Amino acid sequence: MQNSPVNPSASQEIDFGSVLRILWEQKWMVIGVAAITTALAAVYAYTSTPVYEARAYVIPPTQNDIANFNYGRSKEAELSPYKVKDVYGIFSRNLQAESLRRKFYEEKYLPMLSSSEREGPQDVLYSQFSKKIVVLPPSKDAPDRYLIIAQNKDPVVAKEWVDTYIERAGERAENEMFKNVSREAEVRARNLAQQIDSLRETGKQNREDAITKLREAREVASAIKLEKPPIITGNPAVEIAGSMDGQLIYMRGTKALEAEIKNLEARVSNDPFIGRLRELQAKYSFFKELQARTRDVAVYRVDGAVELPDTPVKPKKVVITLLGLLCGLVLGGMAAVAYQIFVRREIKH
Structure with a gap:
């Protein structure tokens, strides 16, 4: 009779009960390993340098905070007033700008490192810095609120980083707003200046045209020897056809025409006689001097x-x-099982 073959791998299998028995037999080994790893973890946890975290939430400014940005801006002035979302949008872009992060990294983070630490790879240093200053975008629950987090071993420094980072983003946003306001006012003033120059040139041409017309009328009046305008009496229904300012301008007489010609030639400025000029000049002066009032403005709130x-x-x-x-x-359990399987087997052999 032939014996059935024995599967060697099956003879080496250990069931759950066997594992529990091995762990119980080698309980002191398990406890020893666990005690060592626990002690090492505790030493690391209680001797590592603590890291503190400062947080700040920023939200949009109020309408009152941006009121001075809208000084002089109205539909009548052809400048649309800024809205809160416009101003806060500029701030949020600066808050998340890579240029701000880089500058903060160079001016605040690197000087705190030792000379040996600064000699490390710059990409690694910047990666470490990026984990210590984090700007989290708004969530669905708070669509306009940003969270700024800073971590440092010194709690005072962590708080200072948060405050400084937000302040710098705010300063950049305010400067951008001031430039926008000044630029728009400058463009508006330049357009008004062009309109004023155009009106003055037109006024100059109109005066020259008037002098030419008066000279021709003087020639006509001189030819008919009319020194003074005629006095018309009699039937009031009888009127002279035409107008003294039109084709019959010569009816004023040579003396009046000569006086008017001299007056026009001696005129120093045409400004008082140009329509809408004073209105445009007032607008030009306003926009020329228009600047955003830096007092009591804010582009964000903490x-x-x-x-x-x-x-x-x-x-x-x-x-x-x-x-x-x-x-x-x-680890202790694995060591106990390995010891039971391999070490004791070697002893038996």
């Missing part, structure tokens, strides 16, 4: 005070210690 953090966010001591214990139990 939602609540930026508190000085007093509890570190890293390292999480309890979590790290518990993870050390869990890893120790797993």
